[in-house]
Amino acid sequence: MRKEFYTTLSQDFSQLLEDSDDYNVNIKVGENVNTRNFLAHSAILRARSPYFKRALSDRWTVKKDGIISFTKSNISPSVFSLILKYIYSGILDLTEIPGTDCLNLLVASDELLLGELIEHIQDHFIERDTTWTMQNFSMVLRTATQIPSCKKLQDYCFESICNDPEPFFTSDDFLSLDMDILLDLIKCDNLEIKEADIWEFLIKWAINHTQGIREMKPTDVKKFSENNFRDLKKTVEPFIPYVRFYDISLKEFYYKVRPYQQVIPEPLLEDLMSVLMADTEPKLKNLPARAGNLIKGSNIITGKHACIISNWIDKKDALSTSEKHQLQFNLLYRGTSDGFNAASFHEKVDNRGKALVVIKLKDSEKIIGGFNASGWYGSRNTIMYGRTRRLNDYGSWLSNSDHFIFSFANRNDYKTRKIGRSDDAYGVYDTSNKMLQFGCGDLMLDNGQYGTCKKNNYDHNILDTENFVAEELEVFEVISPMIV
Known part of the structure; x- marks a missing residue:
């Protein structure tokens, strides 16, 4: 008869962490006044983390009196304490952990190559702590997009935006959004928003990211110089192929696009004018309508x-x-x-x-x-x-x-x-x-x-x-x- 004694095993290893008399690793975690030393066992760290398997190898470490000294200044003591508990016991309860610590834990888990933990934290944000996730959406989005292994959380964030874009595009954090994130959003076929509104939000973002006009508003467009338009065009250029201009009505084009026509490539502008004013068929590549326009x-x-x-x-x-x-x-x-x-x-x-x-x-x-x-x-x-x-x-x-x-x-x-x-x-x-x-x-x-x-x-x-x-x-x- 087979029986698995995982609970007892977890308890025994947890005790080993608490009573680490025979430790051989001293890890200094944190920086400045927020530092703490953790005592651990290299065999356990190496067995549980591919990162530590390399970092604690004889090739990379120096022992003094049989003790390996190791420094992790980019992880806070509170986060590293959670990681050690997980490594030794296989247990992690995020219920009472502040959302910011959970997010930092996600970043640290990625660095330490703790794939199982990465999956668990993503599920926590998506399924159990959705209120905090929504309240701190931009911070969660930025973190998720910087971690390739956070595909599940990335998809959740993008899906949330696509289903209800306006709160995100009108938020205080939108104008400071990284270009790569906004570009990925503009590429999405499932954005539930009118194309003219996407263009309007894009222009607001681009003005904020263009030197010389950052302090100006879209309504100040008549004050833009030729150099201002040239610089703005460089900012907008990566997004142009992914804007569905052909789904913008003539009225919307007149009020929202026409004032910035200098940033649109001449062949595209001519073709748009022909489609809108002469009802011709588009000659250039025409992306499909977004889901919101289907x-x-x-x-x-x-x-x-x-x-x-x-x-x-x-x-x-x-x-x-x-x-x-x-x-x-x-x-x-x-x-x-x-x-x-x-x-x-x-x-x-x-x-x-x-x-x-x-x-x-x-x-x-x-x-x-x-x-x-x-x-x-x-x-x-x-x-x-x-x-x-x-x-x-x-x-x-x-x-x-x-x-x-x-x-x-x-x-x-x-x-x-x-x-x-x-x-x-x-x-x-x-x-x-x-x-x-x-x-x-x-x-x-x-x-x-x-x-x-x-x-x-x-x-x-x-x-x-x-x-x-x-x-x-x-x-x-x-x-x-x-x-x-």
């Missing part, structure tokens, strides 16, 4: 959800980022303003091609919906694919393997999701007498706000209940953007 006017889902749905439509992995030219969704119909009835529904959505439906459930944060790959036509006689099609008195089934239905937990959660796909002839029932029907009741709204979700013709159900009440309903036209 879904136009939705009060139910965010750009992140739109990215996932776009990938589902293209039959890609839900969280795929490899596809650069994602679909866009333009609002056609909203139940609360256009009327929760079949007549209003079909007046707005018929003959508009492929369509996306999203529904916010009443008294719930749940979001459900469906993709109609054929589009609604509804009327008795209609033009479909260039030909007049006759619908019978009871409507018609639209068979298409690209139809699907889906659900999300809420507007702020894109990871908790379900999808069901159609694999038979009963994909979408098209009739002017109903608002929408996917399958034989898999997702149906008859003529009002009461609906059903009963698994019949789709491979997965999207709700745990068979009946629902819609609080809001939105339908979007699905558009494939021009690939340039």
Whole structure:
């Protein structure tokens, strides 16, 4: 019979740290008045830390009277005490540790190559001490981006910014942000913010980082000299390829971009003017719209959800980022303003091609919906694919393997999701007498706000209940953007 006595082992080694009579390492930690000597055992340090395995080797150390003297001035005594406890006992409780010490502990763990500890501290910031993390977000972000092994915390910080950028971009710390961090943010496809606003924040940051105009404001642009614009252009230059200028409206361009047109390369400026004023197609490389710009006017889902749905439509992995030219969704119909009835529904959505439906459930944060790959036509006689099609008195089934239905937990959660796909002839029932029907009741709204979700013709159900009440309903036209 096998039994593991880890608890006893941890206790015994902890005692060895406390009663270090046979120590052979003396480590002086800290600097100035904040210093402390720690007594330890080289064998244990080397076994637990790759850093100490090298640093305490015979090649790098000098012994005096059998004792190795070692100095770590860049780690505070309070942090090093936590590290030694972890090394000797395998135990670390961060519950009562101040957030700043936890952050310093993360930096020290990276230096000492304590990978297990790095993972634990990242999880602590993300899952257990989120309040402190949000209150000290800029400090956490700077620290995480300086440590390559902190990918999890980096992703968490960037995801938090992308989901709600305005508090970060308007914070006191934004203007002092490192260029590399801001550049990585500007590159993000998932920023939930208008492109004109990104440009406006970028200009504010760039002015603050350009010698000669640091004390000036964006509204002082008319006072800028030719030399000021030349220097500002150098500051902005690394960001230009990642700004989606083609997603900026003519009005926004006039008020927010035009005053700084001297910092934009001439070929790009000419092409932008042509697109905005003559409605031509872009001639230069056109980056995809950011997630926040993929879904136009939705009060139910965010750009992140739109990215996932776009990938589902293209039959890609839900969280795929490899596809650069994602679909866009333009609002056609909203139940609360256009009327929760079949007549209003079909007046707005018929003959508009492929369509996306999203529904916010009443008294719930749940979001459900469906993709109609054929589009609604509804009327008795209609033009479909260039030909007049006759619908019978009871409507018609639209068979298409690209139809699907889906659900999300809420507007702020894109990871908790379900999808069901159609694999038979009963994909979408098209009739002017109903608002929408996917399958034989898999997702149906008859003529009002009461609906059903009963698994019949789709491979997965999207709700745990068979009946629902819609609080809001939105339908979007699905558009494939021009690939340039």
